[in-house]
Amino acid sequence: xxxxxxxxxxxxxxxxxxxxxxxxxxxxxxxxxxxxxxxxxxxxxxxxxxxxxxxxxxxxxxxxxxxxxxxxxxxxxxxxxxxxxxxxxxxxxxxxxxxxxxxxxxxxxxxxxxxxxxxxxxxxxxxxxxxxxxxxxxxxxxxxxxxxxxxxxxxxxxxxxxxxxxxxxxxxxxxxxxxxxxxxxxxxxxxxxxxxxxxxxxxxxxxxxxxxxxxxxxxxxxxxxxxxxxxxxxxxxxxxxxxxxxxxxxxxxxxxxxxxxxxxxxxxxxxxxxxxxxxxxxxxxxxxxxxxxxxxxxxxxxxxxxxxxxxxxxxxxxxxxxxxxxxxxxxxxxxxxxxxxxxxxxxxxxxxxxxxxxxxxxxxxxxxxxxxxxxxxxxxxxxxxxxxxxxxxxxxxxxx
Amino acid sequence: xxxxxxxxxxxxxxxxxxxxxxxxxxxxxxxxxxxxxxxxxxxxxxxxxxxxxxxxxxxxxxxx
Numbered sequence: 001x002x003x004x005x006x007x008x009x010x011x012x013x014x015x016x017x018x019x020x021x022x023x024x025x026x027x028x029x030x031x032x033x034x035x036x037x038x039x040x041x042x043x044x045x046x047x048x049x050x051x052x053x054x055x056x057x058x059x060x061x062x063x064x065x066x067x068x069x070x071x072x073x074x075x076x077x078x079x080x081x082x083x084x085x086x087x088x089x090x091x092x093x094x095x096x097x098x099x100x101x102x103x104x105x106x107x108x109x110x111x112x113x114x115x116x117x118x119x120x121x122x123x124x125x126x127x128x129x130x131x132x133x134x135x136x137x138x139x140x141x142x143x144x145x146x147x148x149x150x151x152x153x154x155x156x157x158x159x160x161x162x163x164x165x166x167x168x169x170x171x172x173x174x175x176x177x178x179x180x181x182x183x184x185x186x187x188x189x190x191x192x193x194x195x196x197x198x199x200x201x202x203x204x205x206x207x208x209x210x211x212x213x214x215x216x217x218x219x220x221x222x223x224x225x226x227x228x229x230x231x232x233x234x235x236x237x238x239x240x241x242x243x244x245x246x247x248x249x250x251x252x253x254x255x256x257x258x259x260x261x262x263x264x265x266x267x268x269x270x271x272x273x274x275x276x277x278x279x280x281x282x283x284x285x286x287x288x289x290x291x292x293x294x295x296x297x298x299x300x301x302x303x304x305x306x307x308x309x310x311x312x313x314x315x316x317x318x319x320x321x322x323x324x325x326x327x328x329x330x331x332x333x334x335x336x337x338x339x340x341x342x343x344x345x346x347x348x349x350x351x352x353x354x355x356x357x358x359x360x361x362x363x364x365x366x367x368x369x370x371x372x373x374x375x376x377x378x379x380x381x382x383x384x385x386x387x388x389x390x391x392x393x394x395x396x397x398x399x400x
Numbered sequence: 401x402x403x404x405x406x407x408x409x410x411x412x413x414x415x416x417x418x419x420x421x422x423x424x425x426x427x428x429x430x431x432x433x434x435x436x437x438x439x440x441x442x443x444x445x446x447x448x449x450x451x452x453x454x455x456x457x458x459x460x461x462x463x464x
Binding site: 003005006058059061062063064065066069070071074075107148149150174216218233236237238240241242243245246247248251254258263266267272273334 | 402405406408409410413414416417418419420421422423424426427428431432434435438439446449450451452455456
């Protein structure tokens with residue numbers, strides 16, 4: 001057990017290490033931060049939720065350094081694109097956050113954001129799966145292996161439309177040249193979506209780099225992790241200002257994530273970009289279900305939220321205590337059924353808790369499955385590489 | 401070690417900016433240290449994890 005000084009609670013250390021490892025594998029492989037995985041998973045293990053997002057953001061800083069370093073060595077990172085994208089990303093995030101602020105004032109934020117998020121995830125899931133099937137069809141008709149499909153008609157059109165806009169930048173990894181403004185435009189768009197949805201943005205940025213910018217999948221993954229390093233740092237700092245970070249938990253998660261990120265990142269060497277897209281589409285499907293379960297839980301939370309808040313404040317609790325109290329079944333039963341005489345609130349609370357728990361269990365299962373597939377690919381790749389090396393050595397000995 | 405975390409946690413109430421900077425610094429230092437340690441580990445095992453020929457380089461970019 002470890003003591004979490006900010007929240008004052010004690011919890012086991014191994015779930016943090018395990019979640020860190022899993023999100024490290026997945027993040028290193030797909031080039032994403034993995035916040036959609038971490039928050040519900042932490043919830044399952046009783047981690048105080050008001051610290052979940054900030055702690056996740058904090059560990060992402062260290063994890064993305066580890067993963068970016070490995071991708072950099074593989075030649076998957078385009079520093080020119082990553083640095084240029086930062087300009088657009090931060091501006092886009094701020095614009096997205098302003099739109100959310102406007103929607104919050106109108107009382108439309110939560111549901112609208114989740115529905116938009118689900119639509120984007122569903123689109124990405126189907127499109128990337130279709131893209132994978134199309135590549136397989138090309139393989140069958142041409143008889144030639146398709147490792148990655150670089151560029152789309154949209155990306156080519158965007159490149160041509162902005163080709164004369166100086167300054168023109170050169171991406172050394174891929175040999176591609178593109179306008180500075182084109183990169184900023186894509187980053188502004190993805191930053192806006194990330195800011196609007198309140199996510200790190202990797203789930204949107206990687207597909208945007210692949211399909212709109214026309215980057216090879218592995219370069220999109222590596223470059224996005226570079227970007228995540230900075231967006232994570234921004235998130236870590238802002239959440240720290242609000243006191244929403246458990247540093248000791250972030251450090252334990254990072255220890256797990258650093259190992260996991262090595263596995264996830266190294267695996268990208270042994271798989272083709274098109275296979276990463278297939279797994280990415282499955283990841284989007286998992287994220288879709290996680291957001292859907294959250295939305296269902298939210299529907300029930302609305303039934304009792306304002307009422308029970310008023311009851312608890314009247315009972316002498318402070319606003320800061322409410323989040324923790326609302327997680328305790330015995331407290332909720334007492335105040336909803338016995339004090340407020342609203343058994344319907346308690347029924348709604350039980351349903352919300354059930355959906356939240358289901359979301360956590362689902363996310364953990366999904367993350368374990370993805371990790372299993374990635375580790376299997378890694379082991380298979382290493383064995384194949386070793387065999388090929390031994391065969392080459394045997395051949396060299398035979399010809400001598 | 402726990403004393404440091406308790407001190408840092410108290411800092412969040414007295415000086416949030418310093419707390420934010422310390423969190424960033426701790427993550428950056430541990431991240432760089434672990435990345436370097438992993439690199440040394442793989443070098444010691446003689447595992448080559450340098451740049452390699454990617455599929456898009458071999459195919460010179462397949463467009464559709």
